[in-house]
Each structure stands twice: as structure tokens, then as C-alpha cells.
Amino acid sequence: MYCHAFEKNSADYICDQSHQYIKKRYTKMSIIAQSAASVLRTASVSRTALRNLVATRGLAMVTDRPTPMVAGTPSAFLPAVSTSSGNLPASLKMKTGQIFNGTSFGAHKSIFGEIVFTTSLVGYPESMSDPSYGGQILVFTQPLIGNYGVPSAEKDIHGLLRHFESDRIQVQGIIVNDYATRYSHWTAVESLGDWCSRHGVPAISGIDTRAVTHLLREQGSTLGKIAVGEEALDGKLDDYFPDPNLRNLVAEVSTKDPLQYNPEGDVKIAIIDCGVKQNIIRCLVARGAAVTVLPWNYNFNKVADQFDGLFISNGPGSPSTCAETVSNLKVTLDTYQRPIFGICMGNLLLGMAAGLESYKLPYGNRGHNQPAINQTNGRCVITSQNHGYALKDTHMPVGWRKFFVNANDRSNEGIRHVSRPIFSVQFHPEAKGGPKDTEYLFSDFLDQVRADKVKRQSANVFFDQEIQREAAVAFA
Template structure:
């Protein structure tokens, strides 16, 4: 045993002998390591104007020390339409913004959540107290040309609200701090607020419109008279691609993907399984080109699905095709397919957002932990257990609130889920649904072509005569 550990052990023994209870601070002091030993190296945030001075490189392992000469933090406030105001300090862009205040229960994955197009138009409140401790990674791409660490090429939410922002970060993929990233992309962020109180409000009264205000004037607590509602806009059209593009063109099965705000990992889950994917704008009439593809995929997306009625009409036409191709939808795709099947949608009180939502498969009774991010749901009361409507039946149900988590057709190759099987940030319990969809598309391709994908050429012993050359 080293001298340091012997000293620590003797100190603990003396405390045990003299007191029945040891204060945590005493125990930690007894186990402190000498100065030459350092903890995990961290990087200081160079943007966040904290009330405490940023440490020098040689002091990374020591806590911040108060410095009266350090610049004061910029005041910030989250003002809800209900009249509640939460004040804190700014660590992002120095501009104010409006949006719908929602909360996420995800424990990890703030870079993925913030770049998820489904959060477009929303001010994201994190229930995880400490945010920013592992920084922000680079925009590195994988072998398919997709971003490895983000779900899109920019921050999609309007702003973020955290309880405790880590002004130092440490991770092998990190290239900048969360504050630097937000400031660079013009996204305001607030720290030092009671996020538990905010979540209680949102759970009790429902998601509400809000303003994230930055600057000295927030201390005057001026009332906000107007709160623009982002859900009245066609957020799907804003998040969708404007041009058709292809990924993995040499794949063995061709999938047309309707982009309503698709996440990078959805694309990755398809192309990594050998699919050639053609990404289409949200309102593209895919019925005119479906003879060129083996399956159709409807992606996730932000906002009210009733703003994307053009897609609903195209899906209703596809459902009537006498020789239908397999169709699979995720999140917004589930709602659009449900509307095309004749169901209605409604707004959830506070939505389901996080990595810990239980969904029960109505076919086998198995419950999976799923990743979700949606504020609307299908009204599926007509699809009682054991009943169907025009061949449509319940596929998954949320074990918490009983809301719809998926539908499927009993005879045609159509199905959709409300949760995210690709689950960048976790969990991956339902990623098998991509295999099911692509296996169905491959089976349909074989059935329609009446031949396998790879046809071996018969060997021959015939000698090929040289071609006659005419001069």
C-alpha cells in the first residue's frame, strides 16, 4: 500500500473511532491525492462570461476560484406565456428568441437532440441537470458522407435551457464547448434556472409558448405581449431537403425516402444495411416514380402533421395501388400514414421526448424502451384491441399514457412507428425494424422480378474466336 493510501486509511480509522457518522467532506479530504497527480484533463470554455475566472492550463484539475475582476455573466430569462419567469445567465448567442417550450428526459446526447430537425421551432429544456460536460464534437463524416455525431448540419432548436452548464468539458471527440457552438450558430442558451420547476409547470399545464430573452433589460421583467406560435408554420417544409439526392447508389435494394426532416442516423441505418436511398422533398409525388423503387420510407419531422396534407394525399393514393410497394414510417411518418389511412391527430399535453419511453408491441406483447420526440399523436380509439379499420390495426402502444406508437396493415406491406428505432443517443432495442422493412422490400423485389438478385453465369468450354479485323 502506498504512503498516501496508508495515510488516508489511518485518517478514516481515526474518524470512525471518534464519531459514528463521517461527513462526506471529511472522507473526501482524507482521500485527496497529492498535488503532482492530476485528474482527467479538461478544456475551459472561452466564451461563457462566468462570474469566476477561467483557469489557466496548469489549473485544469482545480475548481474555479472567485475573481472579482472577471466579467459579469449576461442576464437571461425564460418567459412563459403562462406568466412565469425564470431568470439565469446566458452562455450562448447574445440574442433573444421565441418558441414552444418543451422538455426532454434524455440523460445523454445533447448534440444529437439539438440537431434533430424534429425540435425545430422549440425551446428545449433539459431535465438532466449537468449539460455541456463533454463538449461538442466535430462535423466529421462517415463512409457514406453522413455526419457521425449530429442528426443534421446545424442546431435545429430555437434555444436551450439548462440547470447547470459545465464551463469545462472533456471528451476525446470534442472540438469546442457547448457555449461556443451555440454562440457560433446564433442559438441563445440559459443556465442557472430551476429546470425541475419548469418541467412541473409543463407537465401540469402542458407545453406552452415562451421567449428566451438575453440582455440587461431582462432584469426589468417586462411583460411579453405576443408569443408567435411556430406550429402554425409548415415546419416540415422548412426542415425538408429542397433537392433530390442519392446515398449508396450501388445498394442492392432501392428505397425512396420522403424527407420531412430526416435524421442522419435514419439514413445511416438504411444505407449501412445495403440499401440505395434516394431522398425526396416532403411534397414530392412519389407515386409517379415508385416503379423505380422497391420500397418507400416516410421520415420524422417537426411541427403539426396537418401542415403536410400534400404528403397525406400522396400516401392515400399509394395505399390504393393494387400492387403496393412496402411503406414504412417513423414519427412524423407514422402520423402522416395514419391520416392517410383515415385517422385523426391531436396535440399531446406535453409530448413524449427522451430515451426512456416504453412501447408495447401489440403483436407479441413485448415492451421495448424507445427514443421519442413528438408533440402530436394519432387518435386511434377506433382501433380497439382485436379490431381494425380498412385493414389497419394498432402496432405499438405507449405503456405510460396509452397513446399510439404505431400502426400496420393486416394484409398489405404498410407499417409505421411513432418512436425512433435508429435512436442516436440510445436505446437500440427496436433497430430490428429497419431489417424487417428492408427484408420485406427485398422479398417484394424478388417476387416482382421472378429472379434472384445475383444470377451466376454458366461456365463454358467453348473457345472464343478472335474478332476479324477489317483494314
């Protein structure tokens, strides 16, 4: 009986408290509504005053101010507006004949390139500044682009860009369905349109990107051009479509001189720069490595003894243009016994040096949700990818095995040596953007490098001791 009474009193108390809470909230909301209604009825109240009233009630505020947002200031919480012009006509023409009309919101110039698409939902600043996109017109399948603006070019303690993968936009141009002129993010300093205009990159909105993607999936990656202004308005687009993959795009994006990062690191890693992303370098230095970035055609074999490991980076275009790098790597595989790791273009070049052939995929794999199956343990991981070429792995060379295979199209996603610390992957374990399921590969690589260094040091100590013993016997 006591229990029933207790339960009844508890229930009454809870109901009473709930009623009082609802009553208070209703009263508060009524006051806010009455205040807003009062302002609306007052004709002399300016629009600015109305915005201030809404802001004091903690509601979302819309502003027409074009001032870019700066992190750490009150304006960082308000949507800003792009100042780039968005009223010029623009067109995308495919080599296969299709023409798509839209509106320009980037640089007012016409360009050529290979039309490719990415299924990434976020990370457009990282994608557009990725050197692997060199020579390409990038179509975003995500309809809304530009809503969080573009961040600043600030650098970390190692001098690496925090928000971009290189110091400029690498794509030839971009195609979007819906460009967000209003942007809002605490790190944003300018709009996507302003960023494109500043770097001389054309951008088109109002395009049916689903239709473009469907065509690319049906007919494969296609050459195309972007026309802006009078050229697009006239509709007289010629049939000249130069193929950027015939150029050595790697040479265009690679460093011209050696660069060093984190020189005090405990192991020394050389990077063959075919278009290395900033986050790849960051993943190495964050794990304690001293990194030296070398040009794409640098003969690493002349300085191999100075480094504890070799890394071969990502890059744009066709691997066939990097015959000099492949030739150098063939010598490296024969003479260099220390760990080697490659990513994307690095996987292609390492595979070609080992005896495999590369081929062009129909429309490539680009996005943040590509599944790859580890052939050593059967586990499937989600990866970030951006490549248009792959290795033919039907017949693997002696001593080599498949490392990863794409779960969708069964294309090669990596190779490894069976007895030496050498491996490479076609996807991007450093992400930026994308999942970090395979970032552990950097740790695996550096673990191998450190283990190999300890082994070599131990062998040197043993060798020195043997020399000392022989010398002692000789003089006895």
C-alpha cells in the same frame, strides 16, 4: 493431518504476501505524498510545475486553458473551458405568465418558441440537431448539461454526419439548470456554449428546470420566449407569443433537391424527407440499401416504379401543415403495392392517409426511456421518443391494426396493415441517442423489400417464359 498443515501453510503464505503488498503500496503512496508536500513547501515552484507533478502521478488534473480538445492529442485528456460569455442576464417567460431568471451562455439574442422538455440524460448534441425539435425551446430535466462538450462535424464514408442529426442546431433555444463550463471528452472540439453562440442559438443556465417541467406537466406544452441582456434586465417582456406550429416547419427543414446515398445498394429506397435524421439514413445504408432523399411534397407516385420501397421520415411541427404529403400518400396506398415504413411524423402522415386523425398531446413524449408495448406479441420495449402529436386509434380503418401502444399514457405508438407490408412507428428505432431495442425494424423493413423484389423478379421471369411459349406456338 496433512490437509490441516497444508491449509495452515497456505493461509500463512497468503497473509505474508498480502502484508508485503500493502507495505509496498503504503510506501509508494507515502513517497507521492512527500513529493507533493515538498512542492507545496517550495514557494518558488510555479502552479504549472505543480500540475505537471500531479500529472506524473496519474492523478486527475484541472487546467484553466481555454483550448478546445482535439481527438488524438494529449490535450484531449484535459478538461477544457468554454470561451462563451456567461455573465449576461437572461429570462424565460411563459405565455401563462411565469418568468424564470438565469444567465446566458449562448447567443445574445431573444427568440420565441414552444417550450417542451426532454428527460434524456445524455445525447444533447443529437437532440439539439434533431430536425423534429424545430421551433421549440428545449428544457433539459437532467441538471448538468455540457460536461462532455460538442464533437466535430466529421462525416462517415457515405457523407453522413457521425455525431449530429443535421448540419445545424434545430432548437430555438435551450434551458438548463447547471451548465458545465469545463468539458472533457476525446471527441469534443468546443463547448456547448460556444456551439450555441456560433449557430445563433440562445441558452440559459441557472433555471429551476424542475419547476419549469412541473408547470409543463400541469398546464401542457406552453408558448414562451427567451430574453437576453437589457430586455431581460428591464423585465419588460411583452405578451406576443407566436405559435411555431402554425408554420410549415417541415418545409423549413426538408431538402430542396433529391439526394443520393450508397447508390450501389441492392435495393432502392425513397425517403420522403419531412426532417429526416442522419442516423435513419445510416440505418438503411448500413443494411445495404441505396437511398434517395426526396422533398416533403415531392409526388412520389410519378417515380414509384423506380424504387423497391418507400420510407416516410420524422419531422417537426403539426402534421396538419403537410396536407400535400397526405394527399400524395393516399394515392400511394391505393396504387403502390411495395413495402412502406414510417417513423414519427411518418407515422402520423401515413395514419392520416389511411383515414385516422391526429391530435396534440398535453406535453408530448420526449426522452430515451419511453416504454412501448408491441400489440402483436405483447412484448414491451424501451424506446427513444420525440413527438408532441399522436394518432387517434380508437376506431382503426378496415385493414389496419395498432402496432405499438405507449405503456405510460396508452397513446398510439404505431400502426400496421394486416395483409400488406406497410407499418409505421411513432418512436425512433434509430435512436441516436437512446436505446436500440427496436432497431430491428429497419432489418424487418428491408427483409420485406428484398422478399418483394425477389417475388416480382420471379413473376417477371414466369411472365417472360409464358410469352415465349405463346410465341413459339403461334409460329409453329
